[in-house]
Amino acid sequence: MNIAKLSVAGLLLAAATLSHAEALLKVSAIPDEAPTELQRKFAPLGQYLEKELGMKVQFVPVSDYAAVVTALNADQIDMAWLGGFTFVQASQRGKVVPLVQREEDSRFTSKYIVNADSGISKLQQLKGKSFAFGSASSTSGHLMPRYFLQKQHIKPEAFFKSVGYSGAHDATVAWVSSGKVDAGVLNASVWDKLVEAGKVDQSKVKLLGTTPPYFDYNWTVRGSLDKKLQQKIQQAFLKLNAANPEHKAILDLQRASRFIPTKAANYKGIEAAAKEAGLLQ
C-alpha cells in the first residue's frame, strides 16, 4: 500500500508546484531538419530572446509540420518558425501574425539533387525514377518544386516511378545518398549548409538544378498574443546586427544576414501556387 500513499503524496506535490505559473513564451519550429539540429540552432536565439523580453523562453519540439500549425492555431504555442506554405495554412485556419523574415527569405530557392551512380544530368531524365520531396507541408521541399515541375509539364505522380516524402531536408539528402530514392529536392539553404559542413558525400550526391526564387520562411505569432509583446519580439529580431559578434553567432545559426519586417501579403504568391498545385483548396 506504500506505493499508493506515495503516489497520492506525489500527486498533491505536483499539483502544488504546477499551480505556480510564470511568464513563459513557448516557441516551436516546423521540423524541417533533425530535431537535435533544430534545438542547436535555437539555443542561443532563445537565450537572446529571454534577455530582451525579460521572460522565460521554452522551445517545444514538434514531430511534424502540420502539428505546428495545429498547435499555433490551438494557442498551445505562442510563436513558430513557419515556412511560406505552413504560414498560409495557419492563416487560413486561424488568426496569426507574421513578424519578421530573414532577408534571404524573399528570394528563396530549392535544389534538385540526384544519386551520383544514376548518371543523370538533366531533370527530364528523371522520368520513371523514384523521387523524394521533403515534408508534404514543406514550401521549399514540396510545394514550390511541385509547382515549378508542373510549369514544365511534369506531373510528379505520373512522371516518376514513385514519389516519397522524407519528412525533412537533411533526410532527403540521406535518402538520395543511400540510394533509397534516385533523386530529390530540398531547401537551398540547408543544402548549402550541409555542403559547407562537409556532410554531403559529393561522390554519392550530385546537384541537378535550382528552382526560380520565391518567398519562404518567417517567424509568426498567434493572433491572441499580447500586442505589446508582439512588438517587443519583432524589435528584438530587427535589432540583431551582424557587426556585433554575439549577434553574428545567432544570425549565422539561423543562416540569416539580418531580419526584416514581413507582412501576410508577401505570401500571396505562395497561396496562389499552392492552389494551382492542388495542395490548397
Place this chain on the structure above:
Amino acid sequence: MLSNSLHDPARASRLAGLIATPLLLLAAMAYTGFNPLLLADGDTAGTLWRFVADFFPPSTDGTFLHDMLRETATTLAIASSGLALAVLLGLPLALLTSRALDRDTLCGEAPARPWQALQRLLRAMLIVLRGVPDLVWALLLVRAAGLGSLPAVLALGLAYGGMLGKVYAEILESQPREAAAALAASGASRLAVFGYALLPQAATELISYSVYRWECAIRASAVMGFVGAGGLGLLLDTSLRMLNGGEVGSLLLLFAALVALTEGVSRVSRAAIHSRAGGAALATGTLSLLALSLLWLWPQWREAPFDVAGLWRFAQEFLRPTLRGDFLVQVGSGVLETLLVSALGSALAFIGGALLALPASNRGPRWLRAPVQLLLNFLRGTPDLLWGALAVLALGLGPAAGVLALAVHTSGVLGRLFAQTLENTPPDAEAALRHSGAGRLACLCYGLLPQALPQWLAYTLYRWENNIRIAAILGLVGAGGLGQQLYLALSLFQLSNAATLILAMLLLSWGVESFSRWLRQRLG
C-alpha cells in the same frame, strides 16, 4: 451405403481453390510489383545491409539515451492510461450490448423494440471504434486538437474501447447461463445479473484478456510517435528518416526488452488472478501504475491543453466526405493496393510461418529449436511500421515494400501459432504411418499436415483481418496503400478527403472480415 466412387466428393471445389489461389496471388504480385528475386539483387541488398550494419554498435550517445528513457516512461504511461480509458468505455458498452444479459435470452420475455434499436446502434458504434486503426485515431486527434500524449491516450482509449466492448460482451455470452437466468427470472436488474451471476464466473477471463490487451497497448503506443503523438515512436521515426542506424539499433534493443518485460508482467499477472492475495496485489499494482502514469503525463497535458474548439471545427470540416469522381478513382486504386498487399503478405507469411513452425515445435532437430523460437520472437516483437521502413530501404518506396514487411512480421506471429498447433496435434496418425514403414516426408504430408492444416488456414485468415488494418497504415513509412494518401490529406488539412479515405478503410476492413468469416466457416 457408402459411395463406391474413389473420387473425392469435394474435388471440384478443392481443385478450383488450388488453381485459383496461386493465380490470384500471382496477379497480386504483378500488381504490387513484389518480386522476391529483387531481394537477392546486389543494389537493393547493399542499401539495406549498409543501414542494418550501422545498427551495431547501438548508439550510446548521452542525450539520446536520456531521451530514450524519458520516452519509454511516456510510452508506458500512455499505454496504461489509454487502456484504463478503454476499460471505462468498453465495460459499460459491453454491459449494455451483451446478449448474455438480455431478458429475452435469459427468461424468454419479448424484447422491447426501442431497447433493441439502442443496442444495435451501440454495436455499430463499437464496430466503428475498433474498425479505425488506433494509429489513425491518433493521427486524427493530433490534427484536431494538437500535440502531445493526450491524443495518443484518447486514440488507444477509443480503438481499444471498441475492441474490449466486443470481447467483454462475448466473454459474458460464453458463460453458463443458469445463475443469470435464475436471477433474471426473479426480477433482478441488468447490472445485478452481471454483478452477482456473471462477474463471479467470468472475472478471471475478463481480467486476463484486459492484461493481454495492456501488452498490446504497449506495442501500439511505442509507434504512436510516428504521427506526432508522443512516446518512443517519435525517436524511431526521426532515426529512421535520418537513416541513423546506431539509434535504430538502440531502439530495437529497447523494444525487445520492453516486449519481453511486458510479456513477463502479463504472465505473472494472469497467474496471480487465481489467488486472493494475488488478486489484491494485482489490483494495487494496477492502481499504482495508473496513478504514476497520470502523474507522469499530467505536466505534458497541462502544457498543451486539449483544444476543444479546434476539435469542433475539425469535426465540421471532416464530416463532409469528398465524393468527387476523380478522387474516388484515386481512393479505389489505394483500396485495391491495400487489399492486395494484405492478402499477398498474409499468404507469404503462411509459407514462412509453416517453414519456421516445424523447427520451432518439437518436430525438428533439437538444437535448432531455441534459435528459431528466438527468431520468431524477434520477427513478431519488432513493430510492423519498423519492418515497413526497413522494407522500403530494401525494395524502394511502394506497395512491394508493404508486402515484404507484412510477410516478415506475420511469419513471426503465424510461426508461433503454427508451432502450437503442431504440438497439440495427436500423434496417432503419424505413428500409424511410421509403423507401416512410411518415410519422414510421407509421415509429415499424410499424417501431420492434414490435421494441422485447417487450423493453420483459420489462423492465417484471422491474421489477414488484422493485416488489412496494418496494410492501411504502412503508407505512413512509404510502403504503399491508403496510408500515404491519408497522411497527405491530413497534412494538407484536406479533411473531407481524409474522411473519404477513412470510410474506405472501414469498408475494406469490414469487407475482409466478412469474407474471411465466410471462408473460415466453409473450411471448418
